[in-house]
Amino acid sequence: MRPRFLSLALRPWLRRMSSACFPLAAHRGLLRLRGPNTVGFLQGIITNDAERLKDGAMYAHLLNVQGRSLYDVLLYRVPGPPDVSPDLLLESDVEAVDSIRKHLQVYNFRKKVEVLPCPELSIWAVIQEKSDPPLNRLPSPALLCVPDPRAPLMGCRLVAQTGADITVILPGTELRTVRDYSRHRYQHGIPEGVKDLPPGVALPLESNLVYMNGISFSKGCYVGQELTARTHHTGVIRKRLVPVRFSSPLPSEFHGAEITTTSGKSAGKYRAGVEDLGLALLRLAHVGEELQLKGGGATVSMTASVPEWWPGSGDDK
Structure with missing residues (x-):
């Protein structure tokens, strides 16, 4: 059986709040990254500090050498035995999954990191709606349920087996649509995917990467780092x-x-x-x-x- 993890920070929230769930399988895809060098591999190609990814989620961009955003991603650490290097899940726009896999393979020279498709898992967004009596059960059998790192108003991300019944995972939840989810994002100014962040066009700092906790300015070099760091230190956006x-x-x-x-x-x-x-x-x-x-x-x-x-x-x- 796959391990289950629920962020401790989410437990009180899930007990006291009703929530709306948005199925994102048609909108967001997953890749599984596996191998002892996975964190070091990511460290050189994402904007955030991969070494700080623990039990929650991390937001980041992959940039081209000119410092423009190629893909926005969310990363998750899959819980497992303490003596085994954990798998990481990479969430992205479903239209970009194949392109991201090819992009990662370009930099995967001698890293021995497996980049695998992950059709057996699907992403849900869970966003609080209003106060409600405590829930009797925590999300189960969810694989992961962690706060969305981009902004508190985005609630949490839930990873479950593809085809799982959300009414079992979150009893009493209100099932909404991808359109509702998109309207929520746009209302609050949260970009996501290739339409909002055109690959090779969008600049990460103009795309509010700092505000959405998606970048580290202290971790060292990564692809596209020079222009991004220079823009940040000038302070002019x-x-x-x-x-x-x-x-x-x-x-x-x-x-x-x-x-x-x-x-x-x-x-x-x-x-x-x-x-x-x-x-x-x-x-x-x-x-x-x-x-x-x-x-x-x-x-x-x-x-x-x-x-x-x-x-x-x-x-x-």
């Missing part, structure tokens, strides 16, 4: 991914369109979204102004905001 809301639902053909002020001045670019919610790479000087997006002969007005979970912006500091 004029554009960031921010949540935006449109005056009406937006067709998909607007993705990547130019955003302007009402006077026609360029303000940024729209990345992706669902209906009237989305993300835009916007000059911070224009947050709070009336903005517009043009495409297909139509003009849609929009507003941008600073997320409350950003440092100094609200309660989650």
